[in-house]
Amino acid sequence: MSSIRERNKGLILRAASEEFADKGFAAAKTSDIAAKAGLPKPNVYYYFKSKENLYLEVLESIVEPLLHASSPFNQPGRPAEVLRNYIRSKIRISRELPHASKVFASEIMHGAPHLTAEQIEQLNNQARHNINCLQGWIDEGLMAPVDPHHLLFSIWAATQTYADFDWQISVVTGKSTLADSDYDAAADTITRLVLKGCEVDERDARASQIKRA
Structure with missing residues (x-):
């Protein structure tokens, strides 16, 4: 049953x-x-x-993955590896939960009237933690002195666009449905732009991957 x-x-x-x-x-x-x-x-x-309870469940179904996507920031790691894994996690959400992602985006654009105080606090605390990590790497000279807030916002925008603006992406690419290879290419492109733009040494990430292999 x-x-x-x-x-x-x-x-x-x-x-x-x-x-x-x-x-x-x-x-x-x-x-x-x-x-x-x-x-x-x-x-x-x-x-x-009720319909409202169902809507809240949809929000809950996306809030947890969004928080989990930041797990690379919640453990020791070098900038290149953390940023690469974070971007891939965010792209994965857009691929696997595109509709819930759109619901979340709409909720935020309307001032988050249905998100609970606890959910808002969790999301904000995680964002602040990620920003502090970025600032720490900047202070250590591991990244260029970019604004960590706007770097995080840019990653959000670049990754979530594959869910929120899927219609436009389909029209421009001429594909009714993106393949896994398209999402991989998106993650690789965004990662390259972020790492190069932030002057992050990618050799740290490659060294970590070789050690795990």
Whole structure:
């Protein structure tokens, strides 16, 4: 029974992510979410009680991966390795959770009215920690003296655009769906721009990779 419950909740959550991403919270209808999930409408209320609760679950489904993406900053590491892994983690979110990513972006653009105080604090604390790491590397002479706030904002924008502006990317590339190789190329390109622009020595990252191999 629990496996059926989890399966149905997963179907509803994915469908809700798409509907909220396409139409926003106010315009999205639970009937459309249920239809997209292939389940009766009462199931939405049975599992999530209300449309607002379902929206909050969609936000939760993206907040945790966003926090986890910063894990490279939460352990000892050199700038090149940390930044490379962070950028890849952010691109992975855009590839695997594009609809939830759009919902999160819309939530932020509207002043985060549905994010809990705890979620906002977690996200802000992690951002401040990442910025402090960047500033520490700058102070040690391991990076060029760029503004760490705007460097982080630039990485957010460059990686999240593959979810939030997927329609434009599809039009420009002529591809209805990006392949894994496209996301790999995106991560490599963004990483190269960041490391070169910040004058980070990439040999540190290569040395770490060789040691792990």
